[in-house]
Amino acid sequence: MSTARTAFYGPADHDLAPVAAEAIQVSPLVVGATDVASIADQSLDAIAIRAPAGVVERLFVLAHALRALTVEGRLTAFGPKDRGGLRLKKELEAFGCVVGESSKKHNRICVALRPAEPVGLAEAIEAGAPRRASDDLWTQPGVFSWDRLDPGTALLLKVLPELSGAGADFGCGIGWLARSVLASPKVTKLTLVDLDRRAIDAACRNIEDTRAEFVWDDVRQAALTLEKLDFVVTNPPFHETGGEDRSLGQAFIKTAAASLRKGGDLWLVANRHLPYEAILNEHFAKVRLAGETNGYKVYEARK
Numbered sequence: 001m002s003t004a005r006t007a008f009y010g011p012a013d014h015d016l017a018p019v020a021a022e023a024i025q026v027s028p029l030v031v032g033a034t035d036v037a038s039i040a041d042q043s044l045d046a047i048a049i050r051a052p053a054g055v056v057e058r059l060f061v062l063a064h065a066l067r068a069l070t071v072e073g074r075l076t077a078f079g080p081k082d083r084g085g086l087r088l089k090k091e092l093e094a095f096g097c098v099v100g101e102s103s104k105k106h107n108r109i110c111v112a113l114r115p116a117e118p119v120g121l122a123e124a125i126e127a128g129a130p131r132r133a134s135d136d137l138w139t140q141p142g143v144f145s146w147d148r149l150d151p152g153t154a155l156l157l158k159v160l161p162e163l164s165g166a167g168a169d170f171g172c173g174i175g176w177l178a179r180s181v182l183a184s185p186k187v188t189k190l191t192l193v194d195l196d197r198r199a200i201d202a203a204c205r206n207i208e209d210t211r212a213e214f215v216w217d218d219v220r221q222a223a224l225t226l227e228k229l230d231f232v233v234t235n236p237p238f239h240e241t242g243g244e245d246r247s248l249g250q251a252f253i254k255t256a257a258a259s260l261r262k263g264g265d266l267w268l269v270a271n272r273h274l275p276y277e278a279i280l281n282e283h284f285a286k287v288r289l290a291g292e293t294n295g296y297k298v299y300e301a302r303k
Ligand SMILES: C[S@@+](CC[C@H](N)C(=O)[O-])C[C@H]1O[C@@H](n2cnc3c(N)ncnc32)[C@H](O)[C@@H]1O
Pocket: 144, 145, 150, 153, 170, 171, 172, 173, 174, 175, 176, 177, 193, 194, 195, 196, 199, 217, 218, 219, 220, 234, 235, 236, 237, 238
């Protein structure tokens, strides 16, 4: 349990909400950060929050922040107007806060002092907490495609052959692909990597298999320790902090190539419009389209 008195959630923006040098990071998307749920009740003097865009996830974080603040502790929350920022004031008022609101750089910034008796915290925390959902798998609002199987993942699951040897799942999410890969007795080891701590926690609960190893890290870092793999499976991300970032998927492809042995296979699914062919051809000896449907493409790329 943390003893720090100030915290922030998500990348700081000192223009929108100054963050004290000693503040601890509590976002699940920052490797090594403290889990906001593990902070003791009424132990923080201040918290700054880059509010998540998803409603259930955002209310969960705001509720935990109010729970963790001392009475009259200061909460600052900000978000782009079109990604939840416009709703922040009302949401904090519904928790019983008196809210000051301002605008800057297309963001709404809300400041509130924690009331003596906030309302509705337990409900918001329960609604956003880890739970079992689709196919009885553990998941949490905020994690990628948290309550349903992604159609791209479904296509990859459909065409994936029985794999063998040691491999990795880059951006594993809650473990949909890994579960299927590990159904093959010929797989000797699988390293699951994700940047989202909530996804790794869920994957750990979903996959009880001694061949699985779980790594909370950026694939671009974790891959440095992976080498001579027989296979990599991935449904790479293409959004970073809201916008489309094709270079992230391209970085996944490059790190997969660096982690595979010669002759090893990358199995990748992506939205049809994403420009991955050129980089696949640049880093792999043989690339083949292994499946296509509903706007998604699966590639098998052999190193
Ligand atoms: C499109 S989702 C696929 C999730 C899962 N494999 C599935 O098919 O349901 C991409 C995943 O990559 C993770 N991710 C995003 N950026 C990452 C990075 N730099 N390193 C590792 N994982 C990352 C996201 O948290 C997300 O779980």
